[in-house]
Amino acid sequence: MALSSETVQKALYLKEQTVKKEEHRYETDLKAAIAKNPRIREIDTELAAIGTSLLGYSIKGDLAAIEECRKKSEALSKEKAELLSKAQVREKAVFCKACEDTGYVSGRLCECVKSVARELAVKELNDIMPLEGSGFDKFDISYYPDEAKEKMQKILSYCISYADSFSKNSENLLFTGKSGLGKTHLSLSIVKEVTKKGFKVIYGPAQSLFTAAEKERFSYSGDTEKLDEIMEADLLVIDDLGTEFMTNYVQSLFYDIVNSRLLKKLPTIISTNLSFEELKARYTPRIASRFIGEYSLKTFVGNDIRVLKKAKEQK
Ligand SMILES: [Zn+2]
Structure with missing residues (x-):
């Protein structure tokens, strides 16, 4: 997985801070202990002195004295530790x-830095999407009407096992259905x-993903980092396809990405409120034909949950 250098730098910085904090904690505790018992500092001074004489004995090759020093310093270290x-x-x-x-x-x-970097990536994603409120659990x-429950339970189980066994070879999914169905x-x-x-995931509403890529294409920097990421992420999730402002450019961009x-x-996982027919009309049959066979279609059913939840809250 390709972590951006920015997240890696942040992770290294956080690690440095943790180490510094621990050093500070130790120094503070040590100072307090020395204030109560000056013997601890004396031991340090004695140990340093032994170190100096040890150097002299080593040059002379006085093995007996070296052994004596070793014993003394061992005893002192033990005393200090106690x-x-x-x-x-x-x-x-x-x-x-x-x-x-x-x-x-x-x-x-x-690996410890990489795992922090991955956590940061999740956090950054979290900034633009309500991950906190999400989760299979x-x-x-119970918000779905009885006739929809079985179908939605199936979709839920499918998604859980999809996430569970996710790999770069996982299926493409097309979530369709009216808004507010999850x-x-x-x-x-x-x-x-x-x-x-630890997979690299890009998630975004269609509008913001396309706008980001479009801005890059028409900027002078020649930078294509965002579009590259969209094209190369281990998993791309395009939410709310069909709500973006449609131009010829967006149409061809979407085709390129897919x-x-x-x-x-x-x-790739795409979710849309549009029906298959509407998709065909909006994005040309050329794109629609890519969905058939290449995407596993999941049709969400039921009544708008946001409306139901609000009604429940107001009760
Ligand atoms: Zn490490």
Whole structure:
């Protein structure tokens, strides 16, 4: 998974802060312990002195004296450790044994930094979408009328196992149905789980995704970072397709995205309030034909849940 250098920098910074905080905690505890028991500082001074004489003996090659120093320093270290433990000074914690909190293992980014970076990516996504309220556990089947329950339960189970077994070879999904039937909720729930697994997920309402890509195309920087990410993300979720402002450019952009991801065999989830016929009319049969066979169609049924929830709240 390609983490952006920005998130990696942030993750490294956070790690540094955690280590610094722990160092500060240790220094403060140590100072307090020394204030109560000056012997701790004396031991440090004695240890330093032994270190200096040890250097001299090493140069002379005085093995007996070296051994003597070793014994003394061992005893002093033990005494210090006992005093510190009595004073309840916890040793400085090492948060990651693999990199010893440097963030790198043989010049490569340590897994501990990567996992923080992934968490940050989820958080950043969270800024633009209500991930907090989503989650399969918050999908309430009781809001659906009896005749819709079975079908919606099936869709829910399907989505759970889709997220569970997600891989870059997962199916493409097309969520259709009127608004307020939980399409966004289930899309976000999948996003949440798949992001947790460390996959790179791009989620956005069609309008904002297309606008971001369009801005790039018409800027002078030649930057295509956002469009690249949309094209290359492990999972792309386009929410609310059909609400975007339609231009010839958007139409061809949408075709490019769908087509390019199909060629790369990268999964895409699209949700829309439009019926299949309406999709065909809006995006040309050329695009609609890509959906047939290449996308697994999930039709949401029921009554607008947002309206039902509001009514319940007002009761
Ligand atoms: Zn590490």
